[in-house]
Amino acid sequence: MKRKLLTLASVVFCLSSTLAHAGVNVGATRVIYQGKDKEANLSVTNTVDDRIPYLIQSWVSEYGTDEATEKFIVTPPLFRLDPGSQNMLRIMAVQAKQLPTDRESLFAVNVKAIPAKSNDPGRENVLQIAIKTSIKMFYRPEGLPGNLIDAAKGMVWYSHNGQLLFENPSRYHLVVSKLVINGQEQKGLPDVIAPGQRGTATIKAKPGDSLTMSYINEYGSAVEASAVTLASQ
Structure with a gap:
Protein backbone atom coordinates (compact mmCIF):
# COMPACT_ATOMS: atom_id res chain seq x y z
CA MET A 1 0.00 0.00 0.00
CA LYS A 2 2.79 2.36 0.90
CA ARG A 3 4.54 1.64 -2.41
CA LYS A 4 1.30 2.37 -4.30
CA LEU A 5 0.96 5.71 -2.54
CA LEU A 6 4.53 6.63 -3.41
CA THR A 7 3.94 5.69 -7.05
CA LEU A 8 0.75 7.75 -7.18
CA ALA A 9 2.53 10.73 -5.62
CA SER A 10 5.27 10.46 -8.22
CA VAL A 11 2.72 10.50 -11.05
CA VAL A 12 0.93 13.54 -9.60
CA PHE A 13 4.25 15.36 -9.20
CA CYS A 14 5.12 14.59 -12.83
CA LEU A 15 1.78 15.89 -14.10
CA SER A 16 1.94 19.08 -12.07
CA SER A 17 5.57 19.97 -12.60
CA THR A 18 6.20 18.99 -16.24
CA LEU A 19 4.81 21.93 -18.20
CA ALA A 20 5.06 22.34 -21.97
CA HIS A 21 7.39 25.27 -22.51
CA ALA A 22 6.08 27.19 -25.50
CA GLY A 23 8.38 27.20 -28.49
CA VAL A 24 6.78 30.38 -29.83
CA ASN A 25 8.90 33.53 -29.86
CA VAL A 26 8.10 37.09 -30.94
CA GLY A 27 10.79 38.90 -32.91
CA ALA A 28 11.16 42.02 -30.77
CA THR A 29 10.79 43.34 -27.23
CA ARG A 30 8.87 46.44 -28.37
CA VAL A 31 7.20 47.88 -31.45
CA ILE A 32 7.76 51.45 -32.65
CA TYR A 33 4.84 52.38 -34.91
CA GLN A 34 5.90 55.37 -36.99
CA GLY A 35 2.87 57.51 -37.79
CA LYS A 36 4.05 58.10 -41.36
CA ASP A 37 3.91 54.36 -42.08
CA LYS A 38 0.80 52.41 -43.01
CA GLU A 39 1.68 49.56 -40.68
CA ALA A 40 4.18 48.08 -38.23
CA ASN A 41 5.38 44.48 -38.36
CA LEU A 42 6.21 41.84 -35.77
CA SER A 43 7.47 38.33 -36.53
CA VAL A 44 6.27 35.25 -34.67
CA THR A 45 8.30 32.03 -34.83
CA ASN A 46 7.56 28.49 -33.69
CA THR A 47 10.84 26.75 -32.88
CA VAL A 48 11.19 23.03 -33.47
CA ASP A 49 11.64 22.30 -29.75
CA ASP A 50 8.04 21.33 -28.97
CA ARG A 51 7.37 19.55 -32.29
CA ILE A 52 3.74 20.68 -32.17
CA PRO A 53 1.78 23.41 -33.97
CA TYR A 54 0.28 26.38 -32.15
CA LEU A 55 -2.81 28.46 -32.71
CA ILE A 56 -1.67 32.10 -32.56
CA GLN A 57 -4.10 34.82 -31.49
CA SER A 58 -2.94 38.46 -31.58
CA TRP A 59 -4.43 41.83 -30.68
CA VAL A 60 -3.52 45.34 -29.53
CA SER A 61 -4.74 46.68 -26.18
CA GLU A 62 -4.39 49.87 -24.22
CA TYR A 63 -1.24 49.61 -22.11
CA GLY A 64 -1.99 48.02 -18.75
CA THR A 65 -5.19 46.32 -19.95
CA ASP A 66 -5.98 43.08 -21.76
CA GLU A 67 -9.02 44.22 -23.73
CA ALA A 68 -8.53 44.78 -27.47
CA THR A 69 -8.65 48.37 -28.66
CA GLU A 70 -10.49 49.40 -31.82
CA LYS A 71 -7.71 51.84 -32.73
CA PHE A 72 -5.56 49.08 -34.24
CA ILE A 73 -6.10 45.81 -36.04
CA VAL A 74 -3.68 42.91 -36.32
CA THR A 75 -3.67 40.66 -39.35
CA PRO A 76 -3.82 37.73 -39.36
CA PRO A 77 -5.59 37.84 -35.98
CA LEU A 78 -5.72 34.03 -35.72
CA PHE A 79 -3.61 31.45 -37.52
CA ARG A 80 -1.84 28.11 -37.19
CA LEU A 81 1.93 28.14 -36.76
CA ASP A 82 3.69 24.85 -37.46
CA PRO A 83 7.02 23.80 -35.89
CA GLY A 84 9.98 25.52 -37.51
CA SER A 85 7.81 28.11 -39.29
CA GLN A 86 7.44 31.88 -39.02
CA ASN A 87 4.70 34.37 -39.80
CA MET A 88 4.56 38.15 -39.84
CA LEU A 89 1.96 40.13 -37.94
CA ARG A 90 0.83 43.34 -39.64
CA ILE A 91 -0.34 46.00 -37.18
CA MET A 92 -2.42 48.79 -38.73
CA ALA A 93 -3.81 51.96 -37.17
CA VAL A 94 -7.45 52.30 -38.18
CA GLN A 95 -8.28 55.25 -35.92
CA ALA A 96 -5.03 57.22 -36.14
CA LYS A 97 -6.90 60.53 -36.24
CA GLN A 98 -8.11 59.89 -32.70
CA LEU A 99 -4.54 59.63 -31.37
CA PRO A 100 -2.58 62.65 -30.08
CA THR A 101 -0.33 64.29 -32.66
CA ASP A 102 1.92 66.12 -30.18
CA ARG A 103 3.20 63.12 -28.20
CA GLU A 104 3.64 59.37 -28.24
CA SER A 105 0.83 57.00 -27.32
CA LEU A 106 1.50 53.71 -25.53
CA PHE A 107 -0.22 50.41 -26.27
CA ALA A 108 0.54 46.70 -25.91
CA VAL A 109 0.79 44.00 -28.57
CA ASN A 110 -0.50 40.69 -27.21
CA VAL A 111 0.39 37.31 -28.71
CA LYS A 112 -1.27 34.20 -27.28
CA ALA A 113 0.12 30.78 -28.25
CA ILE A 114 -2.36 27.93 -27.81
CA PRO A 115 -0.72 24.50 -28.24
CA ALA A 116 -2.35 21.77 -30.27
CA LYS A 117 -2.89 18.40 -28.62
CA SER A 118 0.21 16.27 -29.05
CA ASN A 119 0.00 12.70 -30.34
CA ASP A 120 3.49 11.92 -29.08
CA PRO A 121 3.20 9.03 -26.52
CA GLY A 122 6.17 10.47 -24.65
CA ARG A 123 4.24 13.71 -23.99
CA GLU A 124 0.97 12.26 -22.72
CA ASN A 125 1.78 13.28 -19.13
CA VAL A 126 2.76 16.83 -20.10
CA LEU A 127 0.39 19.61 -19.12
CA GLN A 128 0.07 21.96 -22.10
CA ILE A 129 -0.99 25.52 -21.41
CA ALA A 130 -1.57 28.63 -23.49
CA ILE A 131 1.10 31.27 -22.99
CA LYS A 132 0.56 34.99 -23.65
CA THR A 133 3.33 37.45 -24.45
CA SER A 134 2.72 41.20 -24.21
CA ILE A 135 5.17 43.82 -25.46
CA LYS A 136 4.98 47.59 -25.50
CA MET A 137 3.98 49.40 -28.68
CA PHE A 138 4.74 53.10 -29.03
CA TYR A 139 2.72 55.00 -31.61
CA ARG A 140 4.95 57.89 -32.72
CA PRO A 141 3.10 60.57 -34.71
CA GLU A 142 4.66 61.88 -37.90
CA GLY A 143 6.82 64.98 -37.42
CA LEU A 144 7.18 64.56 -33.66
CA PRO A 145 10.11 66.77 -32.64
CA GLY A 146 13.03 65.51 -30.56
CA ASN A 147 14.08 61.93 -29.92
Whole structure:
Protein backbone atom coordinates (compact mmCIF):
# COMPACT_ATOMS: atom_id res chain seq x y z
CA MET A 1 0.00 0.00 0.00
CA LYS A 2 2.79 2.36 0.90
CA ARG A 3 4.54 1.64 -2.41
CA LYS A 4 1.30 2.37 -4.30
CA LEU A 5 0.96 5.71 -2.54
CA LEU A 6 4.53 6.63 -3.41
CA THR A 7 3.94 5.69 -7.05
CA LEU A 8 0.75 7.75 -7.18
CA ALA A 9 2.53 10.73 -5.62
CA SER A 10 5.27 10.46 -8.22
CA VAL A 11 2.72 10.50 -11.05
CA VAL A 12 0.93 13.54 -9.60
CA PHE A 13 4.25 15.36 -9.20
CA CYS A 14 5.12 14.59 -12.83
CA LEU A 15 1.78 15.89 -14.10
CA SER A 16 1.94 19.08 -12.07
CA SER A 17 5.57 19.97 -12.60
CA THR A 18 6.20 18.99 -16.24
CA LEU A 19 4.81 21.93 -18.20
CA ALA A 20 5.06 22.34 -21.97
CA HIS A 21 7.39 25.27 -22.51
CA ALA A 22 6.08 27.19 -25.50
CA GLY A 23 8.38 27.20 -28.49
CA VAL A 24 6.78 30.38 -29.83
CA ASN A 25 8.90 33.53 -29.86
CA VAL A 26 8.10 37.09 -30.94
CA GLY A 27 10.79 38.90 -32.91
CA ALA A 28 11.16 42.02 -30.77
CA THR A 29 10.79 43.34 -27.23
CA ARG A 30 8.87 46.44 -28.37
CA VAL A 31 7.20 47.88 -31.45
CA ILE A 32 7.76 51.45 -32.65
CA TYR A 33 4.84 52.38 -34.91
CA GLN A 34 5.90 55.37 -36.99
CA GLY A 35 2.87 57.51 -37.79
CA LYS A 36 4.05 58.10 -41.36
CA ASP A 37 3.91 54.36 -42.08
CA LYS A 38 0.80 52.41 -43.01
CA GLU A 39 1.68 49.56 -40.68
CA ALA A 40 4.18 48.08 -38.23
CA ASN A 41 5.38 44.48 -38.36
CA LEU A 42 6.21 41.84 -35.77
CA SER A 43 7.47 38.33 -36.53
CA VAL A 44 6.27 35.25 -34.67
CA THR A 45 8.30 32.03 -34.83
CA ASN A 46 7.56 28.49 -33.69
CA THR A 47 10.84 26.75 -32.88
CA VAL A 48 11.19 23.03 -33.47
CA ASP A 49 11.64 22.30 -29.75
CA ASP A 50 8.04 21.33 -28.97
CA ARG A 51 7.37 19.55 -32.29
CA ILE A 52 3.74 20.68 -32.17
CA PRO A 53 1.78 23.41 -33.97
CA TYR A 54 0.28 26.38 -32.15
CA LEU A 55 -2.81 28.46 -32.71
CA ILE A 56 -1.67 32.10 -32.56
CA GLN A 57 -4.10 34.82 -31.49
CA SER A 58 -2.94 38.46 -31.58
CA TRP A 59 -4.43 41.83 -30.68
CA VAL A 60 -3.52 45.34 -29.53
CA SER A 61 -4.74 46.68 -26.18
CA GLU A 62 -4.39 49.87 -24.22
CA TYR A 63 -1.24 49.61 -22.11
CA GLY A 64 -1.99 48.02 -18.75
CA THR A 65 -5.19 46.32 -19.95
CA ASP A 66 -5.98 43.08 -21.76
CA GLU A 67 -9.02 44.22 -23.73
CA ALA A 68 -8.53 44.78 -27.47
CA THR A 69 -8.65 48.37 -28.66
CA GLU A 70 -10.49 49.40 -31.82
CA LYS A 71 -7.71 51.84 -32.73
CA PHE A 72 -5.56 49.08 -34.24
CA ILE A 73 -6.10 45.81 -36.04
CA VAL A 74 -3.68 42.91 -36.32
CA THR A 75 -3.67 40.66 -39.35
CA PRO A 76 -3.82 37.73 -39.36
CA PRO A 77 -5.59 37.84 -35.98
CA LEU A 78 -5.72 34.03 -35.72
CA PHE A 79 -3.61 31.45 -37.52
CA ARG A 80 -1.84 28.11 -37.19
CA LEU A 81 1.93 28.14 -36.76
CA ASP A 82 3.69 24.85 -37.46
CA PRO A 83 7.02 23.80 -35.89
CA GLY A 84 9.98 25.52 -37.51
CA SER A 85 7.81 28.11 -39.29
CA GLN A 86 7.44 31.88 -39.02
CA ASN A 87 4.70 34.37 -39.80
CA MET A 88 4.56 38.15 -39.84
CA LEU A 89 1.96 40.13 -37.94
CA ARG A 90 0.83 43.34 -39.64
CA ILE A 91 -0.34 46.00 -37.18
CA MET A 92 -2.42 48.79 -38.73
CA ALA A 93 -3.81 51.96 -37.17
CA VAL A 94 -7.45 52.30 -38.18
CA GLN A 95 -8.28 55.25 -35.92
CA ALA A 96 -5.03 57.22 -36.14
CA LYS A 97 -6.90 60.53 -36.24
CA GLN A 98 -8.11 59.89 -32.70
CA LEU A 99 -4.54 59.63 -31.37
CA PRO A 100 -2.58 62.65 -30.08
CA THR A 101 -0.33 64.29 -32.66
CA ASP A 102 1.92 66.12 -30.18
CA ARG A 103 3.20 63.12 -28.20
CA GLU A 104 3.64 59.37 -28.24
CA SER A 105 0.83 57.00 -27.32
CA LEU A 106 1.50 53.71 -25.53
CA PHE A 107 -0.22 50.41 -26.27
CA ALA A 108 0.54 46.70 -25.91
CA VAL A 109 0.79 44.00 -28.57
CA ASN A 110 -0.50 40.69 -27.21
CA VAL A 111 0.39 37.31 -28.71
CA LYS A 112 -1.27 34.20 -27.28
CA ALA A 113 0.12 30.78 -28.25
CA ILE A 114 -2.36 27.93 -27.81
CA PRO A 115 -0.72 24.50 -28.24
CA ALA A 116 -2.35 21.77 -30.27
CA LYS A 117 -2.89 18.40 -28.62
CA SER A 118 0.21 16.27 -29.05
CA ASN A 119 0.00 12.70 -30.34
CA ASP A 120 3.49 11.92 -29.08
CA PRO A 121 3.20 9.03 -26.52
CA GLY A 122 6.17 10.47 -24.65
CA ARG A 123 4.24 13.71 -23.99
CA GLU A 124 0.97 12.26 -22.72
CA ASN A 125 1.78 13.28 -19.13
CA VAL A 126 2.76 16.83 -20.10
CA LEU A 127 0.39 19.61 -19.12
CA GLN A 128 0.07 21.96 -22.10
CA ILE A 129 -0.99 25.52 -21.41
CA ALA A 130 -1.57 28.63 -23.49
CA ILE A 131 1.10 31.27 -22.99
CA LYS A 132 0.56 34.99 -23.65
CA THR A 133 3.33 37.45 -24.45
CA SER A 134 2.72 41.20 -24.21
CA ILE A 135 5.17 43.82 -25.46
CA LYS A 136 4.98 47.59 -25.50
CA MET A 137 3.98 49.40 -28.68
CA PHE A 138 4.74 53.10 -29.03
CA TYR A 139 2.72 55.00 -31.61
CA ARG A 140 4.95 57.89 -32.72
CA PRO A 141 3.10 60.57 -34.71
CA GLU A 142 4.66 61.88 -37.90
CA GLY A 143 6.82 64.98 -37.42
CA LEU A 144 7.18 64.56 -33.66
CA PRO A 145 10.11 66.77 -32.64
CA GLY A 146 13.03 65.51 -30.56
CA ASN A 147 14.08 61.93 -29.92
CA LEU A 148 14.40 59.44 -27.08
CA ILE A 149 18.01 60.41 -26.30
CA ASP A 150 17.06 64.06 -25.84
CA ALA A 151 14.05 63.00 -23.78
CA ALA A 152 16.29 61.14 -21.33
CA LYS A 153 18.68 64.09 -21.13
CA GLY A 154 15.79 66.45 -20.52
CA MET A 155 14.35 64.63 -17.52
CA VAL A 156 13.93 67.02 -14.58
CA TRP A 157 14.85 65.82 -11.09
CA TYR A 158 14.41 67.67 -7.78
CA SER A 159 14.63 67.06 -4.07
CA HIS A 160 11.66 68.30 -2.05
CA ASN A 161 11.14 67.60 1.65
CA GLY A 162 13.58 64.72 1.43
CA GLN A 163 11.76 63.03 -1.46
CA LEU A 164 12.60 62.68 -5.15
CA LEU A 165 10.46 64.64 -7.61
CA PHE A 166 10.56 63.92 -11.33
CA GLU A 167 9.15 65.40 -14.53
CA ASN A 168 9.27 64.29 -18.14
CA PRO A 169 8.76 67.44 -20.24
CA SER A 170 9.39 65.57 -23.50
CA ARG A 171 6.93 64.08 -25.97
CA TYR A 172 8.33 60.55 -25.54
CA HIS A 173 7.76 57.72 -23.09
CA LEU A 174 10.75 56.75 -20.99
CA VAL A 175 10.95 53.11 -19.90
CA VAL A 176 13.08 53.10 -16.76
CA SER A 177 15.64 50.31 -16.45
CA LYS A 178 17.55 51.49 -13.38
CA LEU A 179 17.84 54.49 -11.09
CA VAL A 180 21.00 55.07 -9.05
CA ILE A 181 21.50 57.75 -6.41
CA ASN A 182 24.95 58.20 -4.91
CA GLY A 183 25.97 54.80 -6.26
CA GLN A 184 23.00 52.95 -4.75
CA GLU A 185 20.25 51.48 -6.91
CA GLN A 186 16.80 52.76 -5.96
CA LYS A 187 13.28 51.40 -6.41
CA GLY A 188 10.15 53.52 -6.51
CA LEU A 189 9.99 55.16 -9.95
CA PRO A 190 7.20 54.20 -12.35
CA ASP A 191 8.27 51.60 -14.91
CA VAL A 192 7.19 53.99 -17.66
CA ILE A 193 7.28 57.78 -17.37
CA ALA A 194 4.76 59.22 -19.83
CA PRO A 195 5.13 62.47 -21.80
CA GLY A 196 4.39 65.41 -19.53
CA GLN A 197 4.18 63.21 -16.43
CA ARG A 198 5.42 64.59 -13.13
CA GLY A 199 5.23 63.16 -9.66
CA THR A 200 6.89 62.25 -6.39
CA ALA A 201 8.70 58.93 -6.07
CA THR A 202 8.93 56.98 -2.83
CA ILE A 203 12.68 57.56 -2.87
CA LYS A 204 14.67 59.59 -0.35
CA ALA A 205 16.78 62.32 -1.94
CA LYS A 206 18.48 65.53 -0.88
CA PRO A 207 20.04 68.48 -2.73
CA GLY A 208 23.51 67.66 -4.02
CA ASP A 209 22.84 63.95 -4.53
CA SER A 210 24.16 62.43 -7.74
CA LEU A 211 21.48 60.69 -9.84
CA THR A 212 21.84 58.45 -12.88
CA MET A 213 18.96 56.93 -14.80
CA SER A 214 19.17 54.09 -17.32
CA TYR A 215 16.37 53.69 -19.85
CA ILE A 216 15.40 51.21 -22.57
CA ASN A 217 15.97 52.43 -26.12
CA GLU A 218 14.09 51.54 -29.32
CA TYR A 219 16.11 48.34 -29.73
CA GLY A 220 15.42 47.00 -26.25
CA SER A 221 18.87 47.84 -24.85
CA ALA A 222 19.53 49.64 -21.56
CA VAL A 223 21.21 53.02 -22.03
CA GLU A 224 22.67 55.09 -19.19
CA ALA A 225 21.91 58.81 -19.33
CA SER A 226 24.34 61.42 -18.07
CA ALA A 227 24.50 61.86 -14.29
CA VAL A 228 22.80 64.92 -12.80
CA THR A 229 23.10 66.67 -9.44
CA LEU A 230 19.86 67.18 -7.59
CA ALA A 231 18.70 70.67 -6.76
CA SER A 232 15.98 71.63 -4.30
CA GLN A 233 12.55 72.77 -5.34
